[in-house]
Amino acid sequence: MTPAIVATGVSRTYHLDGLDVPALRGVSLTVAAGDYVAVVGTSGSGKSTLMHLLGGLDRPTGGTLLIGGRDVATLSPDELAALRNTTIGFVFQSFHLLARTTAQDNVGLPLVYRGIGRRERRARAAAMLERVGLAHRTGHRPNQLSGGEQQRVAIARALVTGPSVLLADEPTGNLDSTTGGQVLELLESLNAEGVAVVLVTHDREVAARARRQIVMRDGLIVDAA
Amino acid sequence: MRIAEAWRVALDALRANRLRSLLTMLGVVIGVAAVVALVAIGTGTRQQIERQVEGLGSNLLIVVPGRLEAGAAPTSSPLTLDDVDAVNRIVGDPTRVAVTISSGETVRAGSRTGFASMQGVVETTPTVFVRRLDRGAYLTRTDVSTGRRVAVLGAGVSHDLFGDRDPIGRQITIGGVRFRVIGTFEALGQSLGVDRDSEVHVPVTAAQRLLGTARIDGLAIRAPDRERIAELSAAVVATLAERHPDTDFSAVTQEQILGVLGDILGVLTGVLAAIAGISLLVGGVGVSNIMLVSVRERTREIGLRKAVGARPRDIGVQFLLEAVLLTTTGGIIGLLLGAGTALLVDRLSPVPAALTWWSTALAFGVSAAVGIIFGVVPAQRAGRLDPVVALRAE
Ligand SMILES: Nc1ncnc2c1ncn2[C@@H]1O[C@H](COP(=O)(O)OP(=O)(O)OP(=O)(O)O)[C@@H](O)[C@H]1O
Ligand SMILES: [Mg+2]
Numbered sequence: 104m105t106p107a108i109v110a111t112g113v114s115r116t117y118h119l120d121g122l123d124v125p126a127l128r129g130v131s132l133t134v135a136a137g138d139y140v141a142v143v144g145t146s147g148s149g150k151s152t153l154m155h156l157l158g159g160l161d162r163p164t165g166g167t168l169l170i171g172g173r174d175v176a177t178l179s180p181d182e183l184a185a186l187r188n189t190t191i192g193f194v195f196q197s198f199h200l201l202a203r204t205t206a207q208d209n210v211g212l213p214l215v216y217r218g219i220g221r222r223e224r225r226a227r228a229a230a231m232l233e234r235v236g237l238a239h240r241t242g243h244r245p246n247q248l249s250g251g252e253q254q255r256v257a258i259a260r261a262l263v264t265g266p267s268v269l270l271a272d273e274p275t276g277n278l279d280s281t282t283g284g285q286v287l288e289l290l291e292s293l294n295a296e297g298v299a300v301v302l303v304t305h306d307r308e309v310a311a312r313a314r315r316q317i318v319m320r321d322g323l324i325v326d327a328a
Numbered sequence: 329m330r331i332a333e334a335w336r337v338a339l340d341a342l343r344a345n346r347l348r349s350l351l352t353m354l355g356v357v358i359g360v361a362a363v364v365a366l367v368a369i370g371t372g373t374r375q376q377i378e379r380q381v382e383g384l385g386s387n388l389l390i391v392v393p394g395r396l397e398a399g400a401a402p403t404s405s406p407l408t409l410d411d412v413d414a415v416n417r418i419v420g421d422p423t424r425v426a427v428t429i430s431s432g433e434t435v436r437a438g439s440r441t442g443f444a445s446m447q448g449v450v451e452t453t454p455t456v457f458v459r460r461l462d463r464g465a466y467l468t469r470t471d472v473s474t475g476r477r478v479a480v481l482g483a484g485v486s487h488d489l490f491g492d493r494d495p496i497g498r499q500i501t502i503g504g505v506r507f508r509v510i511g512t513f514e515a516l517g518q519s520l521g522v523d524r525d526s527e528v529h530v531p532v533t534a535a536q537r538l539l540g541t542a543r544i545d546g547l548a549i550r551a552p553d554r555e556r557i558a559e560l561s562a563a564v565v566a567t568l569a570e571r572h573p574d575t576d577f578s579a580v581t582q583e584q585i586l587g588v589l590g591d592i593l594g595v596l597t598g599v600l601a602a603i604a605g606i607s608l609l610v611g612g613v614g615v616s617n618i619m620l621v622s623v624r625e626r627t628r629e630i631g632l633r634k635a636v637g638a639r640p641r642d643i644g645v646q647f648l649l650e651a652v653l654l655t656t657t658g659g660i661i662g663l664l665l666g667a668g669t670a671l672l673v674d675r676l677s678p679v680p681a682a683l684t685w686w687s688t689a690l691a692f693g694v695s696a697a698v699g700i701i702f703g704v705v706p707a708q709r710a711g712r713l714d715p716v717v718a719l720r721a722e
Contacts, residue, residue, distance in 0.1 A: 180640055187635060195719070216633075
């Protein structure tokens with residue numbers, strides 16, 4: 104089975120006021136299908152930058168990156184967008200739900216960009232909300248949901264397209280330990296169903312639950328177990 | 329993304345900021361309303377003038393002393409009835425030639441007084457111009473040759489002096505001289521700002537005696553056919569110029585009058601429409617501005633949409649549709665407002681207004697175009713936003 108993501112010597116340098124800011128300096132990493140990887144490291148070590156690259160939101164400035172077997176460097180912006188839509192699911196620390204939109208329509212949003220009609224979107228979104236235990240919250244707007252519920256809506260949104268990789272950047276960062284634990288359990292049960300999960304966390308205990316850990320410092324992977 | 333979905337998203341975004349959307353539309357609303365109303369008034373006025381000039385009868389040639397130019401000083405007429413005889417010989421048919429001398433006079437019948445435009449004319453007037461009688465008879469050849477003091481009253485004068493009573497056979501005075509009423513005209517209304525129902529027609533000879541002159545103001549010829557107008561006009565002007573070497577003469581046709589009036593009206597309408605167009609432009613700039621603000625405000629939303637698979641084009645189209653929806657909604661409101669204003673003006677003021685399908689279609693098309701033109705830059709900016717930057721934005 105082809106690995107979900109293969110990064111080889113990937114670097115990412117930002118240009119800020121004529122200054123080069125290297126956020127990643129040659130990172131090699133393989134995310135196998137159904138993998139469960141925790142990424143830890145100090146603030147500013149490049150974890151989020153790595154996640155953006157792995158999800159095709161950004162392009163590396165050096166090295167090669169294969170997502171679903173396709174070299175990101177050869178893809179047009181439209182192809183990259185399609186790749187994000189079909190193979191990647193993002194979960195963010197700050198949820199990023201559309202404020203004036205119901206849980207159901209938030210979850211159905213990725214399907215909009217597949218040209219799927221409203222009725223089918225709603226049906227599939229409802230099924231996903233049920234999967235994350237929010238069948239009773241379909242009509243709620245984000246400000247009518249708790250933080251844990253909002254993050255579960257965001258996970259349902261990430262799952263609705265049936266991606267092979269879930270990229271979660273500090274998904275429990277804004278949650279208390281109990282709700283954070285529920286979110287983690289949800290991610291783990293999804294992983295058990297075969298979805299690869301890459302999880303950024305500051306919490307050693309959380310990281311320990313993953314199949315393997317990657318430690319980052321100054322834009323490099325300094326330890327992998 | 330399906331286009332129906334894009335419309336829905338655009339509509340939603342506008343609803344989220346109802347007041348701001350309305351205020352942004354205002355420029356377009358005013359611009360479109362002004363264009364529609366002004367074009368309607370221009371068109372209405374033009375149609376009215378055309379109707380009136382055509383009402384003068386076809387193949388009409390009007391000959392007056394002086395140059396027909398804007399700003400030319402009025403020339404006192406040297407023409408007399410002898411000149412008319414000369415013109416008659418050129419035309420070859422005296423029933424096709426009419427003359428006028430006109431003067432504003434006070435008219436009286438018993439204790440009632442009124443003000444009338446006395447027209448000294450010949451018996452051919454009803455055939456050369458189109459004038460229909462309501463009652464009685466028109467002047468005869470004998471009336472003209474003998475200078476008989478008989479009068480045909482316009483509907484307004486008849487009403488002022490006699491109310492609903494039959495004026496035929498009654499005595500009136502015009503400028504203090506007694507005349508007998510022999511006929512009345514059908515009501516005509518206004519023509520080129522002149523109340524034609526206040527006319528009183530009397531034999532030109534009687535009018536000349538009353539005014540103490542041998543002159544006439546001008547004459548009119550009804551050409552037998554369109555082709556002969558130019559030839560006749562040249563011949564008549566040449567003859568008159570020969571008889572009065574010190575005076576210029578002009579001959580104008582119905583088409584020329586229509587043309588000149590149409591030109592003046594066209595320029596006027598054009599200037600007003602241009603001013604209205606500028607307000608539309610300003611409205612468009614407002615739309616552009618608000619759309620840029622909107623793109624900035626919704627940076628995170630754009631980032632998220634891109635993260636879940638929106639292409640640059642999807643985002644661009646969404647914002648472009650938002651701008652177009654904004655301006656076309658403004659356009660429709662402006663259209664209704666402009667049409668309403670035009671109808672009110674038409675109903676409540678003497679200024680006529682006529683809505684035309686092309687001006688409404690144009691107004692709608694222009695408002696959509698304004699949306700596209702002024703929405704493109706914000707839409708492109710939104711489409712090109714780097715998703716990472718957008719997601720990190722606060
Ligand atoms: N757009 C940018 N322009 C310039 N520098 C940037 C930009 N984005 C990130 N950086 C820099 O790149 C480095 C890595 O940032 P990144 O967000 O990946 O860190 P992180 O490991 O996710 O940190 P945290 O744990 O605080 O989220 C930082 O030094 C940051 O300042
Ligand atoms: Mg980070």
